[in-house]
Amino acid sequence: MTDDASAPAVAPLSADHYDDFRRIVDYAFHPEEGPRTYDDEPERIADRYGAFVGDNLVSICGHYDFRANLRGEWVPLAGLAAVATPPEHRREGHVAALVEDALDRWRGEYPLAALWPFSRSYYEQFGWATANTATTYTCPPEQLAFARGAAQGRARPVEPDEWRALQSVHETAAEATTLALKRRSETWWRERVLSEGGDDRPWAYVWERDGQPRGYLVYTFEDDGEGFGERRLAVDDMAAVDHEARLGLLGFLADHDSQTTDIRFESDDRTDLLDLVDDPDAVGCEVETGPMVRVVDVVDALEACPYPETASADLTVRVTDERAEWNDGRFRLTVEEGTGECERVAVADGDSTSADATLDAGTLSQLVVGYHDAAAARRVGDLSVVEESVAETLTALFPPERVYLRTFF
Template structure:
């Protein structure tokens, strides 16, 4: 068995695997035109073939499972880092429960490590499944459902102009997103990603409207409308604004659909947005808190040494890392942090660790998703004493983070 880049001639089999995995109601032979893939899309196939088999000798019949990743660059602790987003993990029914997905993910992590991709992310079909492989939740998000007229409490008075946007406006949209998405785990969006993932939909393309002031685009909203005359829902896929004024204008735009829809659903708001706090009648809205994507450190020394930590962090201790899939991550390691930079070296197995951490918990600490104090109350992080806990807490501070991409 071996993981290989997927040849173009095997794409049809790849699509069949995905179709049946994610739309089983349509059967294994169902086909439909797929969305174009952005330029950073990297499909992979796990073959029942020797590792040294030439590409031309690979047979689609030897495919056991498939996956892909998007070669994202994302902000981690204020700076840009590679963050491949794993997607399209699928296998046909006859190849399931034989360890193929586990072996494929192991191969993919090895590829990431060999190519300098020391972090990774994914959206799980099941959180418990991917926790077994070392991924852990990076952030939560909020789904808010509210009658459109209730948005009057957060809507601005008429000003500026609403304009319809299309894929050729991608640069303007990117500028708004870059100005607004300053939190950690925000992705540096490419032209292809914006064109093919923001302006395209799996069934129907969404509507995209922007709000301008004096010709300057200040925010945009991506949405669709479903239902019939009896009941309609306006579902917002993304609402991005550079400031409070632009956000209030976009809420005015949504509010003004009150004669057409019964409810507005903000499907992926940041957990900290708290729209409900500003409504005249908070009880009119329903807020569901949902777990978001997961992250995983691929290469512990490379990741810790690449990321910038607080300049006042002080740490010099032995950190034992437990990783059941990547043996190169199993510690202990010497972790020294001074002036915001980490130095990590493997030390002897007989070293007495100051802290022991599971790889998923360390991944959360690295991106600022959990506090040392909170994780120390679980079985995923154990700390020898208060001094070691304080040292780790000075390094792994919590961060404002939100990975909003769907992939």
């Protein structure tokens, strides 16, 4: 924990600090563009916070308020983003202060938090762990020709004013995936996804079946300046409510064979693409880790988590957490009929009784969302158990999930 008297003070940033906030963000994430100037502050999507040493703003971050799917139930999810420190103030513990302040602010409202890391190992020290992996496919458009005519419906272009059609698809698709976000605001769609008013607006199409939106694509074209010979269609956002709608989208992409040499899109590995294309060797597949997740409060997370109706448990869990003292300790978890109750257990001085299971905050986070099951958490995570029956209980409580947080923030 950051308890040094010299630690920075963390506070919300007012509109007066907008220029300073943007300057730090631009230097951290867009240094190649040089110093920039801005007009009026746009509508806020995230709450901004800063670390101050005296009157000097030395580090910044943004807090997002989301609702995410957790094993079929919608729960609050905090998002941490735009964490940045100017080079003259780095390696002084300012990010640690921002992270610990965020966890303290989120406690009691958000059982889980997520972020998109610039470095996985960097955020592991603060208790975050990988939430999901994703596969990026790159292939010539003819490899998607199998999907032409395979789905009922049609594609049509959409403008930013039609963002609600995309939202309906997004929300339906999110119901099948843990950590998918339930709702994107109108501002999010217009500014973040469709870049309304921007110089580099993407193309957007919706796939309709029986007059209803069933899928959508948002994409751009990339080239090397030499024309069609080396042009790529890059999908920025893609969602479908079912397999047929996804086939419709893939068939639509295949029809760009006169405009592009290859197509790139991301998936959570549920497309069966390599089993459907004519030549799997012509399809490039790159698996990467995606966002990271963290329990904000052990009690809240274990009580918010839905459990299988057939699972039951009464066990003690020892959690280690160097960044949130309220999580560092022993807890009792009881589960009956799909509902869990959790309480912190006081441990007397000199009590050497072992907990049934011991793990760190990151490994617990992965169990809760279903990225790892108990076997994987023992193999590659930090989980240890006193006896095999405990591992069997944890396996029943936390089956693996289809986890895919695809919204970048």
